[in-house]
Amino acid sequence: MYFAENRISIVMYIHQRSQWPHFTWQDEQLSALLSDVRYVQGRLAGRMDMLGFSAQQEASFQTLTQDVLKTSEIEGEILPLDEVRSSIARRLNIDIGGLIPTDRSVDGVVDMLLDATQEYDKPLREDRLFGWQTALFPDGRSGSYTIQTSRWRSDDMGPMQVVSGPLGRERVHFEAPASERLVDEMTRFIDWFNTDQSLDPILKAAVAHLWFVTIHPFDDGNGRIARAIADMQLARAERSRFRYYSLSAQIRLDRKAYYTMLERTQRGSLDITDWLVWFLDCLRRALHQTETQLARVLVKAHFWSRFGDIPLNDRQRLLINKLWDGFDGKLTSSKWAKIAKCSQDTASRDIQDLIQKGMLIKDEAGGRSTSYSLSYQTDL
Known part of the structure; x- marks a missing residue:
């Protein structure tokens, strides 16, 4: 994330359109894919329900570890695997042996994701979002930048822009809503997230991700928080604190396509069908990948059932x-x-x-x- 100097934009973003944020989509283009996602999701949940608690806990532990690692990697930050595992194990009281000290930055990502997925049934609130962002940046710094935490961003340094390229030749990928709009924008988003039950819960995760990251309410951490919100909504949809698949791990594999689709959608109309198709397909691939990995969890469970008393x-x-x-x-x-x-x-x-x-x-x-x-x- 970079803060670029103020400049005149000739691009219209979706948050500048008169009907924002009234998203539309083509149901006929989503129905088959959504049905397939639900089917694979249900099949996976059924397989996990047949396992004992220890195997369910092990599968969830592995998934949460991947979530923490991969949501950070998407932003270019590599976290130490052993620290991530130790941080999660401490918070969930899982005995993995050999726990090591963990950095505050690792604990912050873990705390955010565990709060989102383990406390999914609690309402999303302004102070909760502030807590997540503060946990991501415990020293108030993002790289070499000092950033604001526990509050919505300001535009004191110019408009919030996502840019790439060398200084003087930056390419603007996206410009967020002006900071004076943030209180109203976030109030509307939070109210919708907590109360709207009319939308399919899986589609709601996709819409919530796009909506939040488009508002871009913080100086930094918006992508990780948007993905945590999506995970929270998926946990709500499943009514389960166990996590068996990692959407962030699949997004990390498709990182370039992820950013390309976000940019295209934010520069397009309020018909977000293409984004929803991409999100659902990514989720479906994450579910299929988990089915492949589940065999290893089962073998490990059999191993410990045989040797657990030694x-x-x-x-x-x-x-x-x-x-x-x-x-x-x-x-x-x-x-x-x-x-x-x-x-x-x-x-x-x-x-x-x-x-x-x-x-x-x-x-x-x-x-x-x-x-x-x-x-x-x-x-x-």
């Missing part, structure tokens, strides 16, 4: 969870020692103990260092 120390539990959740390269005793912050001898004893318990196996020779893998292999 006593493990914190180092062993930490490294086993890392193997399940995506380990970088092969596990060796030296990597174990480095991650678990222990001696090489201690790492070797931990590994041999797990081999004797049947939880690890030694890989076939294929390099200079002996490596190890989980022993439990099941094709579900």
Whole structure:
């Protein structure tokens, strides 16, 4: 996000149209896609309902982790995976072993997303939105910029513009409504979000995302908050605090198309059919991706149902969870020692103990260092 100097715009944005914010769309172009999304959504929910609580909690934990990581990556910010996992585990009282200290900026994104998805049934309020934005920027800075938090933005530095390109040759992608409109704009948006029950709840998530990010009420953090609002509405639609799919993870894969569609829609008419089609298709792909990933959660659940009663120390539990959740390269005793912050001898004893318990196996020779893998292999 950059603040560009004041300039005359020759583009009409949707918030400048006389009928704003009365969006329209072509139902016949959405009906088949919306039905498919509902079907896949229901099938996924049914599969998860058949699982035990621990598997449901594990799947939700993995999804929330992806949500936090990917909504930040969309904005170009890379958060440490271990810190994200530790922050979520602490707040949800999940035992993952080896919790580490977390940065305030990581905790802020986690707090925002957990408040949106775990407290979805509470009304969206001005002070709640202020709290989310303050959590994203706990020191009142975005990169090298000092920004305003706990209040709507002002236009003291000129109009709020989304721009790219080198200084002096910036390209303006979008210009938000003037700051003097924000109180009325946000009052209208919040009232609609909390009270309008006439709109299909999945379509409402798509409309809410576009509407909020078009108002662009904050100095920074608007995209992440817009996606949190969409997640909140999807949780309302499902009436569930468990999250089994990550819309932000799919948007991250389609980041360029996401920004292109937002820009095109904000420069178009109030017929937002194309945006709704794009959003629904993105959601459908997120749901299908989760069905693929669900097999891994099921295998992990079977693993712990078999070995859950075997006593493990914190180092062993930490490294086993890392193997399940995506380990970088092969596990060796030296990597174990480095991650678990222990001696090489201690790492070797931990590994041999797990081999004797049947939880690890030694890989076939294929390099200079002996490596190890989980022993439990099941094709579900």
